[in-house]
Structure formats: structure tokens, C-alpha cells
Amino acid sequence: MSDLLDLSELFGDFRDEGRAQLARLDAVLQALEAGQEPDEAQRTELMRALHTLKGNAAMLGLRPMQELVHGVEDAFKRAPEPAVLPLDALHRTATALRHALEAAGAPNQDEVFAPLPALRAALADALAAPAPPAASEAASSADAVAPGDGPAVDEPDPSPASAVPDAADEGARDDPEDAREDGGDATASAALADAADAALAEGGAEAPYDPEAAAPTAETEAAAVAAATPLAEATRRGDAWSGVREETLRIPFARLDPLLSQVDDLARAVEGLRAWMAERAEALRDAGLRRGLGERLEELDTAASAVRRSATALRLIPVERVFSRFPPLAADLARERGKRVRVELHGEGTELDKATADALLDPLLHLVRNAVDHGVEPPEERRAAGKPETATIRLSAAQEGDRVRIEVEDDGRGLDRARILARARQLGLVAVEDQPDAEETDDLLFVPGFSTRLQADEVSGRGVGLDVVRDAVQRLRGQVRVEDGEEGGTRFVLLVPLTVALVPVLFFQAAGETFAIPALDVEETLRAGAPGRVGPAETVDVRDEALPLVRLDRVFGWDPAPDPRFVLVLRRGARAAALGADRLLAQDAAAVRALPAALGGPRGVSGAVVDARGRVVLLLDPGEMLEMNVDLYRGGTGGG
The missing domain is CATH 1.20.58 (Methane Monooxygenase Hydroxylase; Chain G, domain 1)
Incomplete structure (x- = not known):
């Protein structure tokens, strides 16, 4: 089989679809935890997603995952009402399924899959137990089941629930629109899931999962073929494909x-x-x-x-694909910290470049974890402050021209600027006599290594690792800042380009050469005045502000060039400079090309673009330009 199929591509498709399917489960669990019962349409969507995920897992031979998803299906089918669902056990199961999904087909698959049978047994026990009087008792009861300690659990009677699909599952197989919504062939997955259900039911009690026993043999391959026979017969008759039109074409990015x-x-x-x-x-x-x-x-x-x-x-993809990962993550982290958090998503339909979305995962993950761990208070502290015990973290996105604005806001303690400033003075970042304003104080949080944390177990303010967030956003040619939230908390604002493939660039000439620079990083262009000096640095006056002058001939070590006729004002956070130019040519959107490997990675250059005449032009990195100019004067080589 491995000779005929690219298994890495199959597992990649499985993960892509599985994330969307588990997102439906997470959304329902979050709603139930907030006391909101899902309506019939939401329940049908959830059961369809679980059924499809189970079928896909069976197709790839991922029996522990298949059985655990089957257990989640049982929980929702057998519960007389949503209020008695074992939410703690289901949350742990959802977390395990997310980890298993990412590990499927990877070298650590067996290690990640090993606890799944015990979780399946614990979920069955939690469902069979009487409804607890309080959520806290339910959590302690579920926690008492240790991996490997659970007894063997009989599979539920296949006739009413497992072997015979319910109305929601029938709808999943009959509605071609729903089949397309799940991405891929939901009908085929549902049929395979039914075949897997039948195989599970015939097996009676579940046996512990043994990775070695699960290795492909002639017998296990024969059993897999037998389990898939109903699907093959349905395919030959055409029943499984009736009315299904494939409207999604998967193309490698x-x-x-x-x-x-x-x-x-x-x-x-x-x-x-x-x-x-x-x-x-x-x-x-x-x-x-x-x-x-x-x-x-x-x-x-x-x-x-x-x-x-x-x-x-x-x-372009909807930002929901990024945002949807954070509600369950925040909930898991909050439970570990003894806090209560709910995540609100706004503007999920806002689109941005997939490369941008992928690059934003880590900085957004850091900001969400930071909000849960350091921003929001424990329930008792919030209660004493007159706040709801459950904190709110809001993730929002909106398009602003050719940029996307993303906000991560919490309703926690907010910024303690006096403490930030005191810590900065202690670290030697701010002189005792200096009195920075609020914006300059906030910018200290992004200094590498800055932290208000004094002890490892002390509740800190902001700043741990935020330089990593800024670096990641700036690599996208974006900006990040922190400000006060509307409800007394803290808001991080990220401004990133709508796409990193086509970049609005400004073409200009300097030192006898043509260059390009991202237009989003240029605050304004002005005619240059006569250069002056502030200490060792050459400066130009821009609206009553003396900005360091960046001369490309000096930065790159070329022969001296005449004074510039124009300046491009660049600003990154609290740092700004004026980039000298002899002539402003044009502004246009251009595809950024990677430099040939033979050129290495010259500092200050982020790639190349092609101008209107077909000439290759170097694309300058504004952040590097600022750093290189500072380094030039620190080294004592600047001057007229």
C-alpha cells in the first residue's frame, strides 16, 4: 500500500480536516460549559464531524483514535440531556484527540496514542456514573481514574446506537452540501465509519491497544479489507457517491x-x-x-x-482557522492555573495570506498564554474586585486597507506602568532622571530579556518573551503594540499585511542605484533639509523632530554620495529614522523573490522585486536599516 499512496499526503489531509472537525467539538464543549445547550443543527454538525473523523481514522488504521472518537459519539448519543454530560472528561478527551491528530503518522505516534484506551475507559466510566451534584465533584471524580487503572469497558449495544446510525448520521450521508462542507468525501468516511462500528461491535469488549500487535500482518490486512467491504460494495453500486459533486481541489500551497x-x-x-x-x-x-x-x-x-x-x-484563508485553535488551549491552561476563562472570537471571516496565518500562530499562542497566565486574575481576586469570576479573552480581526488588524485583549489587571518603569530602571534600561511617557514605557515590554518577574512563582506583569512576538510580526513586515483595554485589561494590537506575496513597495534611487522598500513601513516622504548633527549621529529635521539620517552609501560601505534630496521616514516602535533618497520613482505591488543562494543573506536586504522595466531591484528591510545605522555610529565609523 505504501508503494501506491503517498502516506504523508494522506496524513496531511487527515490533519487538515481533523482540525476543523475537532473545532466543532471544542465549540460545543465551550458552549455547554457556558450553560448554552447546542441546537439541533449544531448537534447534527457535531455528530457528522465526529462520524467523519472516526471514518478517516479507521481508513488510516488509527484504531485507538477511532475508538476514542467513537466514545465521544456515544457520550453525546447516550446522555439523556446535555446537562449530564461529563464535561471535564470530554475536555480531556478533546485535548488528547488534538495531540493524537498532530502525531498521526509521525515518529512519536505510538507514544502519543498510548494513553488513548485509558481515556476511552475513563470517558465511559464518567458517562455511566450518576450525575454529580456539582462540577467540582465531577472533576475530582474524573481525575481519580488514572491511565491504565480503568476496567475493561463493554461496547454499548450496537443495535440502538453503534451499528445503526442515528438520524444525524443519516443526514450526514444523504446531504451532498454537508459532505462538501467537511472538506473531502464525508460520505465515504461515513460509510467507512459504519463499517468500523460494525467491526467494533462484533469484537465485544475492547482489548487494550498494543502498538506491536497493530503492525500490519496478513491477518490484519485481511480484516481491514473485510471491514471495508461494505464501502467497496456501495462504491461499485454507486450508492455512496450518488449526488456527490467534488467542489474542492486540494493544491499544495x-x-x-x-x-x-x-x-x-x-x-x-x-x-x-x-x-x-x-x-x-x-x-x-x-x-x-x-x-x-x-x-x-x-x-x-x-x-x-x-x-x-x-x-x-x-x-487567502479565513482567520478563523488560526483563531479556532485558541479557545480549547486557553481553557486547558486556565484549568491548570485554577482560573476560569472564556475566549470570544470576532471577525473570524476576515481573510489573510496563509503564509501570514501560519507565521502568526506562535506569536498569538504566546499572547494567549500570557493573557491566561499573567493577565487575568484568579476567580477569588476577580470576585473581590467586583468582576465576573470567568475572565474574557477577546481575539478579533478586521481588514484595514491592505492590512489586517488583529487584537488580543483581556479584562484582567491591566498594565502596571509604575512597576514596569521601576523594573526598567533597576535593569539599567532607563536613567533615573528620565521620565518616559506611557507609549515609551509600554515599548519597554518588547526589550529582549525584560521582565517584571522577580521570582519564578510570583504573579508577574507583562513582558516575558514579548520581544519574540515583535520579532515574528516584524518578519511579516508588520507592527505590534500594547495599549490599555476597554475594560481595564490589556490589549495587544498586531498590524500585518493582507498578503506577504504581493507587497506594496516604493521604488527610489539612492547612491546611484535603484532600490525598493515596503510602502507600509514608510510613514511619509519629504524633501530633505540640510543635514545636522546630534552627538556623533547625522540627522535631518522632520516636523520639529531630529531624526537620524540613514545614508545607504555609508550603511553598505560604498563611495560617498551627495546629500539626499528626499527622505523616507521609517518608524518601528519608538525608533525612527530618515532614509535618504535622490529620486522617488513609483509605488506598486510586487511579488517578493528570494535572493539566489550564491548571494547568501546580505544584511539589510529581505529579497528582490522586479520593476516596471523588468529590472531586478533589491528590497530593503526597514528594521535592519534602523539597526545597521545605529551599529554604524556605535562603531565610530559614521560621520561626514
């Missing part, structure tokens, strides 16, 4: 980058043709060709722009 580069080449060719026609306007007019060629050029330009927008849209 890496294939989109060359497509976008080719589309960018097309746009550049159109601009090149426009420039060629402008240079020969008189000759074309004399030949009677100017008007006709101009009309055809405009049509070509319109078509090229439409293709560029479509190609860019292929890379």
Missing part, C-alpha cells in the same frame, strides 16, 4: 508562489509595454497605431490586474 511570480511577470510585461509605447508615442501616432495599441494595452492591463487579484485571493 507551495505551488501558488510560482503562479504569483508568473502573474507578477505578466503585470511587469504590461508596464514594460506601456513604457515602450510612451517612448515611441510620436512614431506610433504617425503610423496610425497609437490609439489602437493603446486600447489593446488597456484591455491587457485590465485582464492582467484581474488575474493578479484572483491569484492573490487563492492564498
Whole structure:
């Protein structure tokens, strides 16, 4: 089988679909914990998602995961009402399933899968136990079941629940729209899940999972073929595929980058043709060709722009795919810390580049963990302050022009700026006589290594590792800042480009060369005044502010160039500078190309773009420009 199929691709599809399916389970559990019962449509969606996940797990031979999902299905089917569901056990099960999903097909699969049978038994025990009088007692009862200590659990009677699918499952198999919604072939997965249910029911009591016993043998392969026979027969008859139309085409994300580069080449060719026609306007007019060629050029330009927008849209995904991972994570962490937290999501439909979404996972994870661990208070402290015992963390997203604004806000203690400033003075970051304003004080939180934590077990303010967050966001050519929340807590604001593939860039000339710089990082462009000096640094006055002057000839060690005629104001946090330019050329969106490996990774350059004439132009990194200029004067090599 491994010779015929790319198992890594199968497991990748399994994980992609499984995350969405487990997100439905997490959403229902969060609603139940908040005292909200799911309606019939939500229950049907959940049962469909679980049934499909179970079928996919069975298809890949992941029996421990298949059985655990089967146990979750049983819990929702057998509970007389949602109020008696064992939420603590289900939360632990959902967490284990998320870990198992990510480990499926990986080298550590057996290690991660080992506790699943014990969790399955614990879930069955929790469901069979009488309804507890309080949630706290339920948690302690569930915690008393240690992995490996649970007794063997008989599979529920297959006739009413397991072997015979319920109405929700029937709907999942009959509705082609629902089949498409789950991504992939939900109908086939449902049929395979039914076959797996039948195999589980025939086996009676569950046997402990043994990874070695689960290794493929002639007998186990024969059993798998037998279990899949109903699906094969349904496929041959056409029943399983009746009415199903595949409307999703899976394309490896890496294939989109060359497509976008080719589309960018097309746009550049159109601009090149426009420039060629402008240079020969008189000759074309004399030949009677100017008007006709101009009309055809405009049509070509319109078509090229439409293709560029479509190609860019292929890379966009809803931010919900990122946000949906955090409610269960925050809930798990809060339970470990003895806190109560609920996560609100807003603007989940906002789209952004998949590469951006992937890169935001780590910084957002850090901010959410930071909010739970350090931002929100324990229930007793919140109660004493007149706040609800359950804290709220809000994740929101909204598009602002060609940027996406993402906020992580909590309703906790808020920023203690006096404490931040005192700690900064203690660390030598701020002189005793200096009195920074609120924005400058907040910016101290992003200094590498800064922390208000004095002891390992002390409840800290903000700042642990926030430099990592800023670095990650700046690599996306974005910005991050911290501010007071609306309800007295803390809000982190991230501004990132809508796409990192097509970047609005400003083309300019300096030191006799043409360069490009991300336009989003340019605060404004101005005519340059006469350079001055503040200490060893050369400066220019910009709106009554003396900004350090960045000369590219000095930064890159070239021959001295004349004073710049223009300056590009760059600002990153509390740091700003004026980048000198001789001529401002144009602003346009361009695809960023990686530099050839032979060039290495020159400092201050983040890639290359192609201008309207088809020439390759270096794309400068604004953050590196600021750092290099500071390093230049620290080294004592600056000067006129």
C-alpha cells in the first residue's frame, strides 16, 4: 500500500480536516460549559464531524483514535440531556484527540496514542456514573481514574446506537452540501465509519491497544479489507457517491508562489509595454497605431490586474482557522492555573495570506498564554474586585486597507506602568532622571530579556518573551503594540499585511542605484533639509523632530554620495529614522523573490522585486536599516 499512496499526503489531509472537525467539538464543549445547550443543527454538525473523523481514522488504521472518537459519539448519543454530560472528561478527551491528530503518522505516534484506551475507559466510566451534584465533584471524580487503572469497558449495544446510525448520521450521508462542507468525501468516511462500528461491535469488549500487535500482518490486512467491504460494495453500486459533486481541489500551497511570480511577470510585461509605447508615442501616432495599441494595452492591463487579484485571493484563508485553535488551549491552561476563562472570537471571516496565518500562530499562542497566565486574575481576586469570576479573552480581526488588524485583549489587571518603569530602571534600561511617557514605557515590554518577574512563582506583569512576538510580526513586515483595554485589561494590537506575496513597495534611487522598500513601513516622504548633527549621529529635521539620517552609501560601505534630496521616514516602535533618497520613482505591488543562494543573506536586504522595466531591484528591510545605522555610529565609523 505504501508503494501506491503517498502516506504523508494522506496524513496531511487527515490533519487538515481533523482540525476543523475537532473545532466543532471544542465549540460545543465551550458552549455547554457556558450553560448554552447546542441546537439541533449544531448537534447534527457535531455528530457528522465526529462520524467523519472516526471514518478517516479507521481508513488510516488509527484504531485507538477511532475508538476514542467513537466514545465521544456515544457520550453525546447516550446522555439523556446535555446537562449530564461529563464535561471535564470530554475536555480531556478533546485535548488528547488534538495531540493524537498532530502525531498521526509521525515518529512519536505510538507514544502519543498510548494513553488513548485509558481515556476511552475513563470517558465511559464518567458517562455511566450518576450525575454529580456539582462540577467540582465531577472533576475530582474524573481525575481519580488514572491511565491504565480503568476496567475493561463493554461496547454499548450496537443495535440502538453503534451499528445503526442515528438520524444525524443519516443526514450526514444523504446531504451532498454537508459532505462538501467537511472538506473531502464525508460520505465515504461515513460509510467507512459504519463499517468500523460494525467491526467494533462484533469484537465485544475492547482489548487494550498494543502498538506491536497493530503492525500490519496478513491477518490484519485481511480484516481491514473485510471491514471495508461494505464501502467497496456501495462504491461499485454507486450508492455512496450518488449526488456527490467534488467542489474542492486540494493544491499544495507551495505551488501558488510560482503562479504569483508568473502573474507578477505578466503585470511587469504590461508596464514594460506601456513604457515602450510612451517612448515611441510620436512614431506610433504617425503610423496610425497609437490609439489602437493603446486600447489593446488597456484591455491587457485590465485582464492582467484581474488575474493578479484572483491569484492573490487563492492564498487567502479565513482567520478563523488560526483563531479556532485558541479557545480549547486557553481553557486547558486556565484549568491548570485554577482560573476560569472564556475566549470570544470576532471577525473570524476576515481573510489573510496563509503564509501570514501560519507565521502568526506562535506569536498569538504566546499572547494567549500570557493573557491566561499573567493577565487575568484568579476567580477569588476577580470576585473581590467586583468582576465576573470567568475572565474574557477577546481575539478579533478586521481588514484595514491592505492590512489586517488583529487584537488580543483581556479584562484582567491591566498594565502596571509604575512597576514596569521601576523594573526598567533597576535593569539599567532607563536613567533615573528620565521620565518616559506611557507609549515609551509600554515599548519597554518588547526589550529582549525584560521582565517584571522577580521570582519564578510570583504573579508577574507583562513582558516575558514579548520581544519574540515583535520579532515574528516584524518578519511579516508588520507592527505590534500594547495599549490599555476597554475594560481595564490589556490589549495587544498586531498590524500585518493582507498578503506577504504581493507587497506594496516604493521604488527610489539612492547612491546611484535603484532600490525598493515596503510602502507600509514608510510613514511619509519629504524633501530633505540640510543635514545636522546630534552627538556623533547625522540627522535631518522632520516636523520639529531630529531624526537620524540613514545614508545607504555609508550603511553598505560604498563611495560617498551627495546629500539626499528626499527622505523616507521609517518608524518601528519608538525608533525612527530618515532614509535618504535622490529620486522617488513609483509605488506598486510586487511579488517578493528570494535572493539566489550564491548571494547568501546580505544584511539589510529581505529579497528582490522586479520593476516596471523588468529590472531586478533589491528590497530593503526597514528594521535592519534602523539597526545597521545605529551599529554604524556605535562603531565610530559614521560621520561626514
